Amino acid sequence: MSAALQLFSTKDAESVSIDDVAALAGASRALVYHYFGGKQELYMAALHSAAEELQERLRPKAPGRPLDQLAAGLTRYFDFVEAHQAGFAALLRGGPSNRAGEVGETIENVRQSLFTMILENMSAPTSNPVLRTTLRSWIAAVETAGLDWLEHRDVERPRLEKMLVDYMIALLGVAANHDPEVHELFDRLIHDQFD
Template identity: 60%
Template sequence: MGSISGAEERERDRPAGRGARPARRRLSVDRRREELVAAALELFGARDAEDVSIDDVASAAGTSRALVYHYFGGKQELYVAALRSAADQLEARLQPSENGGPVERLAVGLERYFDFVEERAAGFAALVRGGPANRSGEVGEIVDGVRHRLLGLVMRLLRVEEPGPVLRVTLRSWIASVETVALDWLEYRDVDRRVVERILVDHMVATLGVAAGHDPRVVPLLENLVSEHAP
């Protein structure tokens, strides 16, 4: 796979005439795949997957549809590869901090999350919009896998090994709120990002307060957060 393929040779050597694309520079297989995935993420992030065609991706990447098919086999395979790339990039940003108390660690995690949202807007939008309507198959596994790992990270920063049902529902609803807020911020950007991050920290404290009223096991977690979060 390290050598240039026949399809890519033909694409690169196509004579440039009127309306023809300029000759492409020679790229490694991995680099060419990265370019195609990046182009796909931009499109999938802006539109629903069913509204994006292989021709759209080929045009955005400045290549031929034959080359896209050569690397990915079809749109579903390309869509899965694009979402997996976005998921891997997001998870790489979210390595938990071990310094400070729960609120400080939560704030650091949100900062890293919004770094990804801001720097990889199309990838984030494509990833979030990959569910829940498309929860079946590989797409569902990728999207739900990211959310499951986010739940694990939040549990780790709260130092919870196994949440009860009330805490689990509370944390999963908070993660869904983070996604919704991030999409809203990307669309409007009329609230300072740091303010948004602080709102989400406050939101965590508030939702744990509600949960504590339904499950006494949440009370120590809330007290720990409130003691650090108090002005």
């Protein structure tokens, strides 16, 4: 599994072979097939493992103000992006042909987990459609920013992470104009941050 994660993190899935994984792991090709059945099963096992690692990294590590927690979470997110560059890019740009199936489901589970963590961190209402749309839009922006950063690297990571926190504040500010519950949340977050 460690060898598969290393290869899928540095190359896109289509260019990794079972032979590559076996050679890096110091195992026989037959052994890899025995445990995983084939390349797709190995890829999915590696993807699930990477998704679990990302979700664990995103969990708040210590109590703190919500926007500070968000900033710390972004740093851990970009640490993950940097450690798994090619795999992250291949996954979010399309990955294997069955992206709509189990791969797509795994990606959506990570997004849902991130969404839930943000709601919990902000002590936010869980059933507000304006807030849901706002947070999902922000998560999409973070993914896009990660891909852009990997491709160009012309914005320093700390600056990009700060921009994304500011972007969350801006999005919540706009949403606050459209929903009283979000307005209350926005006021509380800003008050907590600068109190």
